[in-house]
Amino acid sequence: MSPSTRLDPDFAADVLAELYTYPRKRRWVAFTLWLLLGWFGGHRFYLDRHGTALLMLLSGGGLLVWWVYDGFILSSMVSGYNADQALRERVRQPPRELDFMPPLSRDVLARPPEWTERWREAGAGRMRLRLIGDIVVLVIAGMGLGTVAKAAGVYEAVAAVIVLAGLTAAGAGAGPLHHLPVFRELIRWSHRLRLFYYYNRPGTPLALLFRPVTGALLAPFRRRDRAEVKLYLQLGGIFTLLFLLLDLGEAIAAEGIGALSPGSLFGLWVEEATTTFLVIYAFATPIGAVLTLHLLMRRTHTVSRVLSVLVVVAMVAGLLA
Numbered sequence: 001m002s003p004s005t006r007l008d009p010d011f012a013a014d015v016l017a018e019l020y021t022y023p024r025k026r027r028w029v030a031f032t033l034w035l036l037l038g039w040f041g042g043h044r045f046y047l048d049r050h051g052t053a054l055l056m057l058l059s060g061g062g063l064l065v066w067w068v069y070d071g072f073i074l075s076s077m078v079s080g081y082n083a084d085q086a087l088r089e090r091v092r093q094p095p096r097e098l099d100f101m102p103p104l105s106r107d108v109l110a111r112p113p114e115w116t117e118r119w120r121e122a123g124a125g126r127m128r129l130r131l132i133g134d135i136v137v138l139v140i141a142g143m144g145l146g147t148v149a150k151a152a153g154v155y156e157a158v159a160a161v162i163v164l165a166g167l168t169a170a171g172a173g174a175g176p177l178h179h180l181p182v183f184r185e186l187i188r189w190s191h192r193l194r195l196f197y198y199y200n201r202p203g204t205p206l207a208l209l210f211r212p213v214t215g216a217l218l219a220p221f222r223r224r225d226r227a228e229v230k231l232y233l234q235l236g237g238i239f240t241l242l243f244l245l246l247d248l249g250e251a252i253a254a255e256g257i258g259a260l261s262p263g264s265l266f267g268l269w270v271e272e273a274t275t276t277f278l279v280i281y282a283f284a285t286p287i288g289a290v291l292t293l294h295l296l297m298r299r300t301h302t303v304s305r306v307l308s309v310l311v312v313v314a315m316v317a318g319l320l321a
Contacts, residue, residue: 019098019191022089024082027075034074038067040241040273043074047081048096050230054237058274097188100196100227115201116297131303133205134290135310140209142311145283146318154272157279158315160239164190164284165308168291169301186238193231194292200224202293212285232288236280240273247272287311 025047034043039061044053061067070077085095094101119127142161149158167190202208211228218225291311295304 019188019195020095022085022095024085025078027078030074030078034067034071037241037245038070039064040244041237042241043070043077045237045241047077049077050234050237054233054277057237057240057277098192098195100224101199113198113201113296119297130205131294134208134294135307137205137209137286137290138307138311139314141283141286142314143318143321145279145287146315147321148279148283148318149315150319150321152275152279154276154279156239156243156272156276157283158319160235160280161284161287161315162312163239164235164288165291165311168288168295169305169308189231189234189238193288194296196227196231197289197292197296200228202289205290208286208289211289212282215285228285232281232285235284235288236277239280240277243276244273 030043030046033046036042039056041053041056041061044050044056056062056066059066062069081096087093088095092103094103119130145158145161149155163186167186203211207214212232215225215229219229291304291307294307295301298304
């Protein structure tokens with residue numbers, strides 16, 4: 001393999017082997033999440049039921065009725081998840097977290113993505129045009145995010161995309177952060193995103209700019225779009241839940257235990273959760289796709305790191321506009 005087509009070092013065999021594991025879920029963890037975060041769908045996120053978890057997040061646990069009901073069926077939900085993982089492991093299918101991937105084999109990721117080979121064959125001129133188009137997408141998305149975040153008061157979405165850009169810029173070299181629970185999951189999510197685009201060509205800059213809308217519209221009909229939308233919904237759900245917990249902590253510190261009443265919790269959701277979640281999904285999708293694309297197609301991290309800085313600058317410009 002020539003230096004110009006050398007595979008990105010993040011895609012080492014040990015990274016793939018780590019991702020192709022089949023972890024089982026624990027009942028005590030599921031019940032703890034149900035008890036503490038059930039009204040936000042925390043236990044369903046844990047059990048990879050992201051669709052219904054998001055419904056719980058956006059409905060305050062079905063006004064807590066759904067939350068109570070889940071307490072009776074939670075044990076069977078854990079058993080169902082573990083049984084599915086065991087079946088996937090026996091037949092050598094990808095684990096649930098990588099259900100958009102092919103079965104694991106020795107030669108997987110043995111060469112650069114096929115779509116990068118075709119781009120290089122098209123010549124340097126096309127590569128430059130692609131880079132210009134992607135820069136335009138990042139500037140529009142970054143400034144748009146800053147403007148929307150300022151108008152809606154959801155600065156948490158800016159923080160989420162900064163973390164996304166930082167993960168891309170760091171690549172596999174996240175250092176000691178890899179051992180911290182939350183950052184470890186975010187790093188694993190970042191690797192899943194790269195694996196997705198390794199096997200699925202990201203598309204043109206214009207397509208990426210409108211991907212949040214087109215992907216959501218096509219998701220019910222196309223498996224690829226469902227997988228891509230699911231990845232970004234996971235990111236939005238994770239950060240929305242984290243920021244809600246921070247807001248809840250502030251509310252408890254200011255108002256005491258009364259902040260845990262159903263009325264207060266529902267009000268907290270109405271004010272911020274839906275807007276934060278939708279803004280993160282809408283702007284992280286094109287930004288994440290462009291940054292990951294250049295992480296895959298370049299021999300080094302230099303271009304992706306420069307583009308990550310460009311995104312942050314564009315967001316700051318949007319905030320100051």
